Amino acid sequence: MALRFDVLPKRATVPLAVGLPVLLLGAPFAFRVTGRPVCLIAASLISAAMSVGCHGAFVRLHRKTS
Numbered sequence: 001m002a003l004r005f006d007v008l009p010k011r012a013t014v015p016l017a018v019g020l021p022v023l024l025l026g027a028p029f030a031f032r033v034t035g036r037p038v039c040l041i042a043a044s045l046i047s048a049a050m051s052v053g054c055h056g057a058f059v060r061l062h063r064k065t066s
Helices: 010-034 038-065
Strands: none
Touching: 010 038
């Protein structure tokens, strides 16, 4: 099942829609400039946390409607 942005509240989806591309494109650039892998590791952890948080909000929203 795909994540539906029209179902989630906009206060959660707008920062996700803006922040995730910046995070995914900025981390490799920061790694290339600094040469330190901590940028990539941090971006991976933040992306995973955002994904789990969004999934949790989606599940809570569907439990309320059931």
